[in-house]
Amino acid sequence: MVKRGIDVGSGSGIWALEMAKEFPEVQWTGLDLFAIERRPSQPSNVEYVKGNVLTGLDFPDGHFDIVHARHLITAVQNWRPVIDELVRITKPGGLIISVEICFPITVYNGTEEDTLKLAPGFAACHNVFMAAFKARGTDLLPGYTVATLLREHASVKETGQLESIFPFTPCTDDPNAIEAGRIMKENVLSMPESTRQIFMSKPGVTEEQFQQIKAGFTNDIERGIPLAAKLWHNWAWRR
Numbered sequence: 364m365v366k367r368g369i370d371v372g373s374g375s376g377i378w379a380l381e382m383a384k385e386f387p388e389v390q391w392t393g394l395d396l397f398a399i400e401r402r403p404s405q406p407s408n409v410e411y412v413k414g415n416v417l418t419g420l421d422f423p424d425g426h427f428d429i430v431h432a433r434h435l436i437t438a439v440q441n442w443r444p445v446i447d448e449l450v451r452i453t454k455p456g457g458l459i460i461s462v463e464i465c466f467p468i469t470v471y472n473g474t475e476e477d478t479l480k481l482a483p484g485f486a487a488c489h490n491v492f493m494a495a496f497k498a499r500g501t502d503l504l505p506g507y508t509v510a511t512l513l514r515e516h517a518s519v520k521e522t523g524q525l526e527s528i529f530p531f532t533p534c535t536d537d538p539n540a541i542e543a544g545r546i547m548k549e550n551v552l553s554m555p556e557s558t559r560q561i562f563m564s565k566p567g568v569t570e571e572q573f574q575q576i577k578a579g580f581t582n583d584i585e586r587g588i589p590l591a592a593k594l595w596h597n598w599a600w601r602r
């Protein structure tokens with residue numbers, strides 16, 4: 364019987380909250396660098412705790428039946444110790460689930476070349492982000508890395524993968540992807556301003572150049588070009 368589940372890097376805590384509502388018989392934990400305060404309407408079978416997956420989690424071996432970690436791409440540079448830790452806290456027979464975006468973001472169903480042609484303003488900005496991520500040592504294909512590490516892990520007996528899309532603007536005919544893309548679009552539009560420091564830290568970049576890059580980016584997003592990245596869902600059963 365499933366007794367305990369954890370979301371590592373839980374952010375707003377939404378995944379653990381949804382699980383707590385859907386599976387009231389399971390005790391759920393959301394763990395993040397920053398603890399979330401108890402919400403008045405929070406079910407009693409979810410709690411939020413502080414922890415750092417990079418330095419080791421304060422749980423005994425095999426504590427959880429389900430271990431979930433999503434969108435840790437910018438948090439992790441070396442995935443091996445993180446996967447070791449996620450496997451360690453999973454009970455024998457338990458399930459580890461990882462969901463990670465893989466870059467680049469391109470026009471939906473297109474290549475980087477297509478993106479450069481169809482959305483040059485977006486591509487110019489995206490390339491600056493990618494270069495900044497690379498310089499920080501971010502693994503831009505974490506889905507592939509996680510898949511390999513889980514498959515080769517001595518304490519894992521079976522793995523599976525599924526690839527879906529992560530829409531950045533409304534894409535495809537799927538109403539869910541369109542809705543997700545609509546929500547994402549609002550976040551995407553704020554990207555140049557929220558990453559201004561990355562641009563301005565490049566030698567010789569002026570405020571005028573930054574404004575030009577931002578205008579090109581915003582124009583491509585507002586034109587409604589469908590943009591997406593790959594989303595990798597990896598899972599593994601603990602031996």
Ligand SMILES: C[S@@+](CC[C@H](N)C(=O)[O-])C[C@H]1O[C@@H](n2cnc3c(N)ncnc32)[C@H](O)[C@@H]1O
Pocket residue numbers: 371372373374375394395396397414415416417418432433434435438
């Ligand atoms: C992009 S958010 C994803 C949040 C959530 N998993 C989701 O899918 O909505 C990444 C989260 O990982 C957390 N995080 C970063 N480094 C971490 C670490 N070393 N240990 C635990 N959490 C970490 C951040 O605080 C942030 O809340």
